[in-house]
Amino acid sequence: MSKQDRTPEQHNKKMKKIKSAMDKRIAAADEDRGVVVLITGNGKGKSSSGFGMVIRALGHGMKAGVVQFIKQADSCGEQLYLAEREPNLQQYAMDTGFTWDTQDKEGDIAAAEKTWAHAEQLLADPEIQLVLLDELTYMISYSYLDVDKIVDAVVNRPLHQNVVITGRGASEELIEISDTVSEVKEIKHAFAAGVKAQKGVEF
Amino acid sequence: MSKQDRTPEQHNKKMKKIKSAMDKRIAAADEDRGVVVLITGNGKGKSSSGFGMVIRALGHGMKAGVVQFIKQADSCGEQLYLAEREPNLQQYAMDTGFTWDTQDKEGDIAAAEKTWAHAEQLLADPEIQLVLLDELTYMISYSYLDVDKIVDAVVNRPLHQNVVITGRGASEELIEISDTVSEVKEIKHAFAAGVKAQKGVEF
Numbered sequence: 181m182s183k184q185d186r187t188p189e190q191h192n193k194k195m196k197k198i199k200s201a202m203d204k205r206i207a208a209a210d211e212d213r214g215v216v217v218l219i220t221g222n223g224k225g226k227s228s229s230g231f232g233m234v235i236r237a238l239g240h241g242m243k244a245g246v247v248q249f250i251k252q253a254d255s256c257g258e259q260l261y262l263a264e265r266e267p268n269l270q271q272y273a274m275d276t277g278f279t280w281d282t283q284d285k286e287g288d289i290a291a292a293e294k295t296w297a298h299a300e301q302l303l304a305d306p307e308i309q310l311v312l313l314d315e316l317t318y319m320i321s322y323s324y325l326d327v328d329k330i331v332d333a334v335v336n337r338p339l340h341q342n343v344v345i346t347g348r349g350a351s352e353e354l355i356e357i358s359d360t361v362s363e364v365k366e367i368k369h370a371f372a373a374g375v376k377a378q379k380g381v382e383f
Numbered sequence: 384m385s386k387q388d389r390t391p392e393q394h395n396k397k398m399k400k401i402k403s404a405m406d407k408r409i410a411a412a413d414e415d416r417g418v419v420v421l422i423t424g425n426g427k428g429k430s431s432s433g434f435g436m437v438i439r440a441l442g443h444g445m446k447a448g449v450v451q452f453i454k455q456a457d458s459c460g461e462q463l464y465l466a467e468r469e470p471n472l473q474q475y476a477m478d479t480g481f482t483w484d485t486q487d488k489e490g491d492i493a494a495a496e497k498t499w500a501h502a503e504q505l506l507a508d509p510e511i512q513l514v515l516l517d518e519l520t521y522m523i524s525y526s527y528l529d530v531d532k533i534v535d536a537v538v539n540r541p542l543h544q545n546v547v548i549t550g551r552g553a554s555e556e557l558i559e560i561s562d563t564v565s566e567v568k569e570i571k572h573a574f575a576a577g578v579k580a581q582k583g584v585e586f
Contacts, residue, residue, distance in 0.1 A: 215573045215581055219428050223565035224420065228435025229428035232461060235438055236431060237583030239460030244583075257442030258435060265468065310583050342584045359573035362426035370418045370562035378418055380440030380447075380513050381545045 194328070198356050201335045214309075214342040215359040216334060220317060220350035223364035224382075227251075230312045230346045231258040237342070238268055242309035245302035248273040249295055249315040249347075256383045270308070272298040292324040299333070306338035317347030317354065327353050397531075401559045404538045417512075417545040418562040419537060423520060423553035426567035427585075430454075433515045433549045434461040440545070441471055445512035448505035451476040452498055452518040452550075459586045473511070475501040495527040502536070509541035520550030520557065530556050 186194065205213070217233070219226045237244045248259070251273055262269050274295035296319070302311045319325040331353050334343055345354060355361055370378075377383060389397065420436070422429045440447045451462070454476055465472050477498035499522070505514045522528040534556050537546055548557060558564055573581075580586060 212579050215578055215584060217427065217573075217584060221568070223567075224563050225422050225428065225432035225435075225565045225567070228439060229432035230435065231438055232428075232431025232433065232435035233584055235434055235464050236460035236586070239462070239464030240583050242583050257439035259442070261438050261442030342581055344584075355570070358571060359576060359578055360427050361570035361572075362428045363568045363570050364426075364428070365424070365566045365568060367558070367564035367566050368561060369564075370420075373562060375418055375562055376415050378545055380443050380445050381418060381420060381436055381547075383439070 195352065195356060198331055198335070198353060202357060205335060214337070214340045216343045216345065216357055218350055218354055218358035218361045219344065219346045219364060220348060220361065221364035221366075222348055223366035224369065225364050226346040227314050228258070230314055230344045233344050234262070234269070234310060234312050237310040238266060241268075243268045243307055244310040244312070245270040245305075245308045246272070246312045246314065247295060247299040247302065249292065249313070249319050250274060251315060257380055270302065288322075289324050292319050296325055296329075303333045303337045303341070303343070306341065308341060310342045310344065312344045313346070315347040316345050317350045320351045320354070321349050327351060330354075331357055398555065398559060401534055401538070401556060405560060417540070417543045419546045419548065419560055421553055421557055421561035421564045422547065422549045422567060423551060423564065424567035425551055426569035427572065428567050429549040430517050431461070433517055433547045436547050437465070437472070437513060437515050440513040441469060444471075446471045446510055447513040447515070448473040448508075448511045449475070449515045449517065450498060450502040450505065452495065452516070452522050453477060454518060460583055473505065491525075492527050495522050499528055499532075506536045506540045506544070506546070509544065511544060513545045513547065514540075515547045516549070518550045519548050520553045523554045523557070524552050530554060533557075534560055
């Protein structure tokens with residue numbers, strides 16, 4: 181059942197269920213456990229923050245995985261950088277033709293599902309110590325992926341695995357399953373002043 | 384003259400001068416020029432965002448420089464990662480004994496000045512396409528560095544150089560000289576729930 185089809189009672193019940201699963205996880209783990217970090221909001225710096233944490237993990241010799249929703253493979257510097265150099269990193273990007281204007285909703289959903297399958301594999305692998313799900317939030321806001329499926333995979337991941345989720349407009353369920361939530365607010369943006377997107381900064 | 388010593392009139396005059404220098408820079412550059420990105424606020428993800436942009440720049444084959452105020456060398460994963468692998472990156476960290484509790488203010492100021500000298504070199508080098516000044520904001524809030532000196536170096540840097548500044552409580556001058564400003568707000572933090580800082584996520 182997608183989020184949109186729920187009655188308020190069903191929604192409350194669902195949120196309580198998420199909370200209870202989270203409480204169980206926290207109780208089982210004492211204080212040394214993997215965390216979920218959610219970086220949302222409309223300001224600049226969300227994806228780069230996620231990639232910074234990937235580098236942080238790799239720097240400590242950990243294994244990490246990146247799944248990029250929306251962004252194409254080879255389109256951004258961090259992806260290029262890591263693809264060339266990093267045996268400890270698994271990367272996958274949804275580059276099968278996501279269309280922002282949803283001229284092909286069926287195609288978009290198929291691409292989202294295919295991309296999510298890679299995320300699920302990473303979220304089930306205890307060898308992977310950090311998983312970045314870049315721009316995942318949009319898959320929920322567009323109802324391209326079922327939020328329950330995402331919640332289940334994240335809550336039931338290996339105990340010491342860390343997850344970083346980025347994207348605007350995070351849903352209530354994502355906030356609930358996250359240990360740390362930052363909202364990046366746009367105070368000023370160079371685009372508004374007519375400055376071109378700068379390679380190395382914006383992509 | 385430090386910020387604290389100014390009268391309101393002097394402050395307004397100073398801010399106007401900064402604005403006019405910025406306007407001149409913008410007019411000279413049409414729309415293809417380097418930008419200043421400021422990531423401030425009390426939430427998690429500011430430094431990792433800065434390092435993500437460093438990786439982004441390196442991924443495009445650019446040269447970059449990192450100066451870390453406060454943080455010690457070898458203390459965080461991203462620094463370790465890049466130090467080992469990256470010939471295109473110059474890194475310097477203020478590891479000469481900064482004390483949060485200011486038991487040694489003179490020592491802290493000397494360390495800040497020494498660290499700033501590295502930043503000034505990078506900000507004068509047209510070969511360097513991205514400079515990260517990590518946690519610089521605190522040097523201004525503690526009056527360890529003169530804000531005018533920082534403003535001058537940033538505004539007069541090479542035309543196509545990008546600068547990323549991170550840290551809580553950015554001063555008005557830093558906001559003024561920045562093209563893009565994001566405020567990272569803390570919505571939730573794992574520490575508050577008693578979770579230990581996780582290697583690869585928090586450091």
